[in-house]
Amino acid sequence: MTINILFIGDIVGQPGLDIVQMYLPSLQKKYRIDVTIANGENASDGKGCTEKEAKPLFDLGVHAITGGNHTWDKHQSQEYLKAEPRAIRPLNYPKGTFGNGYVLVNSPKGKIAVLNLQGRAFMSPIDCPFRAADWVLPKLKQETKVVIVDMHAEATAEKLALANYLDGKVTAVIGTHTHIQTSDERIFPNGTGYITDCGMTGPYDSVIGMKTDAAINRFIYQTPQKYQTAAGNVHLTAVYLKVDLETGKTVEIERIFIPEFDKNSS
Ligand SMILES: [Fe+2]
Numbered sequence: 001m002t003i004n005i006l007f008i009g010d011i012v013g014q015p016g017l018d019i020v021q022m023y024l025p026s027l028q029k030k031y032r033i034d035v036t037i038a039n040g041e042n043a044s045d046g047k048g049c050t051e052k053e054a055k056p057l058f059d060l061g062v063h064a065i066t067g068g069n070h071t072w073d074k075h076q077s078q079e080y081l082k083a084e085p086r087a088i089r090p091l092n093y094p095k096g097t098f099g100n101g102y103v104l105v106n107s108p109k110g111k112i113a114v115l116n117l118q119g120r121a122f123m124s125p126i127d128c129p130f131r132a133a134d135w136v137l138p139k140l141k142q143e144t145k146v147v148i149v150d151m152h153a154e155a156t157a158e159k160l161a162l163a164n165y166l167d168g169k170v171t172a173v174i175g176t177h178t179h180i181q182t183s184d185e186r187i188f189p190n191g192t193g194y195i196t197d198c199g200m201t202g203p204y205d206s207v208i209g210m211k212t213d214a215a216i217n218r219f220i221y222q223t224p225q226k227y228q229t230a231a232g233n234v235h236l237t238a239v240y241l242k243v244d245l246e247t248g249k250t251v252e253i254e255r256i257f258i259p260e261f262d263k264n265s266s
């Protein structure tokens, strides 16, 4: 038996939430989705994910919301992790950090695990994501053969290295964080599905989701700027996985990139 899984790339602010609202029901129908996962580290106006953004996603049938470095930007987002086990953050933050690094999802077809990891190259020097995976996988494998990893990382090489390291040990490694979808989706020899970055679900008339002026000034002046979520040219990015429930291997992977509905066309 197979199970169909949809993973939605970093949702940025209200524009990202709106396009998910617009297209998720039809995607779930088209691909006969059993489990939906979304990266929500930027859902709350670019900064984390609070109950306000998570509730409509859960109402749409999202089973798990993963996080990343921006999960910590808002106090409410941190607090939310304590209360909602379906919202997770990268596992390899230091012991004692709020929240959980994985969640088990019960679907009518069976249980799956969603694991969130974060890279360290050009990012905060947190614990090793490779060792964190080694530690947690035996525990998850007692529950299910299907383990979907959100690898939230800046460096392509670190994501590829982790995917090769985990080939045959997890169902898929889906890269997030860079907000630019890569066209390298594939299945590794031992059955692990992979994409370097799932992409951004949000406004593309921007610098990775934020208004361009502040982003440009940050690079020119090398000083902090007030970021605001941009608005135009919204896209939804996702990856579809067909997975063999008995083996936990990915048998099909497809990259999805949907432009916003053109409100001006008839
Ligand atoms: Fe992000």
Ligand SMILES: [Fe+2]
Pocket (backbone or CB within 6 Å): 041, 068, 069, 070, 152, 176, 177, 178
């Ligand atoms: Fe990020």
